[in-house]
Amino acid sequence: MNAAPEFFRKNIPASWLNPRTGFTAAVLAILALVPLYAAVTGDPFALTLFTRMLILAIAAVSLNLIMGYGGMVSFGHAAYLGIGGYAVGILWKEGFTSGFVQWPVAIAVSALFALVIGALSLRTRGVYFIMITLAFAQMVYYVAQGLDRYGGDDGLTIGNRSSFAGILDIDNNTLFYYLCFALLLGSVYLVSRIVNSRFGLVIQGGRSNERRMRAIGFPTFRYKLVCFVIAGALCGLAGALLANHTNFISPALMYWTRSGDLMVMVILGGLGSLFGPVIGAVTYLLLEEALSRVTEYSGLIIGPALLLVAIYLRGGIEGLFAGARRD
């Protein structure tokens, strides 16, 4: 029962007042106040933008679990975003409108796909792993293009959001926002529990030296596969949320550049840090949005910015604070 205090004691260093926790807390506080801002200014767009941010942050958190902690560089993570979204869309089209059906199915189907993809991909190493996960994502992308009944290439407009039988009315945008926010915090908590468990230590050990982990008797393949499935399932949930957010699904959800975007968010925020992906997602999407208001050619600035991050900012934005703390 006292898992939470235990977690805080273990993970929060003695000095609460370091720039890193301060920054994270500030980001979270801002995220918590967005609906208030939207209500006061009457600017519904902010709510839409930030809801999207929270959802993609969940996807980035799930990618960080395998990429940052497990060292499994998946270049096909957007596939689960699509699978989760399509699960919701297809169920809606077939008359199952209840979220109690849609969401668990979205999670289960994503987990199943991750199980198959992971079982095959985890046999390879290094850049081959990057490429084979990309290949599987492309396969799923083309399958979605071929689903004529569900819009094919054009995508499918979903008539209404998942219904939760009067318990939750997610047609209410503010409520939906806080639901996403809670789920995001939940996923970060989940990841923190995983990486600090024995299971998570094996995963992290496998990242730094897999041969040694095997030599001391851990069947690393099984551990990595389970981790891969958890990440896939979590990303599937993000996909279900995204489908509910936009009321629309299309194969473009899974195009390989979308997987690239997710990787960018994770690396930008800070690989292998708990809140890094959240900060990365917020920064990346805010930057994109802000630049698109200033200039028509936002890529001219984002592109080189990413290059500079890759060259100079090891450890991403979170890494900046880690450096500051050491001084």
Added chain:
Amino acid sequence: MLYFIEQCLNGVQLGMLLFLLAAGLTLIFGIMDLVNLAHGSLYMLGAYFAATFAGMTGSFVFGAILALIATAAAGMVLEVIAIRPLYGRSHLDHVLGTFGLLLFFNELVRLIWGPAGMTLSLPSEMLSAVQIVPGIYYPIYRLVIILVTLAVAALLYILVMRTRLGMLIRAGASNREMVGALGVNIKLLYTLVFGLGATLAGFAGLMQAPILTVQIGMGENILILAFVVIVIGGIGSIRGAFVASIIVGLIDTLGRAFLPDLLHAVLSTNAALTLAPALSSMSIYMLMAAVLVIRPEGLFPAASK
């Protein structure tokens, strides 16, 4: 049967184009250990340069030559400015950095050439079809692509296997510190290899330009195909890239041409029409997944790493 031969030729032609891209990618990966997502951007640049220069000079051939020079220069400048700091870093940094470059080039092209695509028209003598075997006419330009690319492949083979530069390239691939210690200017070597890769990619782009439209993002789909090729062939192996290019080109083209009819035999017309393109697009990825599961290092693993 005639249709089959024609489609096979189309497949080989696509394979040859893929080889031009894959050869550069695999060289860059094999030697500099760099995952370059911006390779497709150089392909796109080659096509845009060709369309522009051909328009300015009024000649396809001059346009093509100028475009090759321009792409090679662009590649080498890119290497010196942006790629060099990425050597020796993790693949993840490569992916992030070159993904940024890809975004940058897409916007740059939009800024310079505008959002609308361009067309590159062929000289009139390239427009006709030639009878290759009795009853089969094949567009002469596609035939030219196959032959020219074969010649380029042969030249590349001679360059890598029979010249001093090629020897250094191969030596750099197996042990870069040792080559550097022996007094070879490894930085210059890398720049040259990157320039070579860029030229090959630009060449693929300008050859393909008259068949497809020249447009933003044209390099993205084919880049992924080229990655599939080098992974199937074995990263770092030019021979593997050559064989895998032809396999992928044939499977992709033949799948598109014949799967609809094959599926039609078992399914309704509508289902076959929608399922076939998806299945044929998927087929090469299935091949790649199968190859990796059976031989995780590709068909022709590069000898030493």
